Amino acid sequence: MTPYKSEPPLGGSRAHIKSIFPSLAPSEQRVAQLCLDSPETVARMSVADLVTQTGTSPATIVRACKSMGFDGFQHLRQVLLRDLGAAARDSIQQEESGATGEPGSSEHLVSGIFSRASQDIRGALGSLDFEAFDAAVKAIRQGGRLLVVANGASLAPAQSLALRFLSAGVQCEAPSDIVSQHISAKLLSAGDVCIAVSDSGMNSFTIGSARIAAERKATVIGVTSYAKSELADLSTHTLVAGAEFHSWNDQLPIGNIVQMLVLSALHAAVTADSPDVERARSAVFEEVLHIVEKPE
Numbered sequence: 001m002t003p004y005k006s007e008p009p010l011g012g013s014r015a016h017i018k019s020i021f022p023s024l025a026p027s028e029q030r031v032a033q034l035c036l037d038s039p040e041t042v043a044r045m046s047v048a049d050l051v052t053q054t055g056t057s058p059a060t061i062v063r064a065c066k067s068m069g070f071d072g073f074q075h076l077r078q079v080l081l082r083d084l085g086a087a088a089r090d091s092i093q094q095e096e097s098g099a100t101g102e103p104g105s106s107e108h109l110v111s112g113i114f115s116r117a118s119q120d121i122r123g124a125l126g127s128l129d130f131e132a133f134d135a136a137v138k139a140i141r142q143g144g145r146l147l148v149v150a151n152g153a154s155l156a157p158a159q160s161l162a163l164r165f166l167s168a169g170v171q172c173e174a175p176s177d178i179v180s181q182h183i184s185a186k187l188l189s190a191g192d193v194c195i196a197v198s199d200s201g202m203n204s205f206t207i208g209s210a211r212i213a214a215e216r217k218a219t220v221i222g223v224t225s226y227a228k229s230e231l232a233d234l235s236t237h238t239l240v241a242g243a244e245f246h247s248w249n250d251q252l253p254i255g256n257i258v259q260m261l262v263l264s265a266l267h268a269a270v271t272a273d274s275p276d277v278e279r280a281r282s283a284v285f286e287e288v289l290h291i292v293e294k295p296e
Contacts, residue, residue: 012126201229
């Protein structure tokens, strides 16, 4: 399965290749790694040049391009050239505005972090299949019970999503402990929906709930950073975004921000144009106001 139907959106080639990378064969990974490390070099290469540079074969180059979701090497080059041009344009505009976000610049640290985050997030949709997203929205809208499961660092975004659904009048469950997650998944049936959130797509506890939900014939919506992962394989609809931003040395959690944004977009799409949502929100507002008001 490729996470897009034609090609990544402008600026999204790196994010897409990163999301596919773990599933590639070692020889294909050498091709993909060169695309990530030196896209400008690959964009100027011929197949023969790339064979020499990566120590592979023409057949491997073709397979690597196909595995990454491109029609062939020329298609890959075209997308890389397109994104290089866009990056150069953005760099010129950034220099003209003086917003570099780099240490030593006149920009405040806080402004620099926000500037960098906004630039990085722009390419995060390169691996998101919009058709899968729309299908997920339809499944939730038409589904019965809704279960949200996640563990580890993905638990907070998932719990936030569940609270927002409840606040909009969408009934859902989001147990935080593993045993309750598995029991809730076991009680699902055809027509119900399980949203499973796992950044790596390999969290064994979350995978366990997703597998149980799938066995119960429920629709499984997987939210992950990697298109080829165990969660993606189990899911009816897979929403992939954020693989490009995983670095233990980076203090800016762009991957987590992307995950939250995808879930927020899912919530917004599900609750859009629903007359029941405003009534539910009004009721929630009154209850919250009652809680926070000081007694006289």
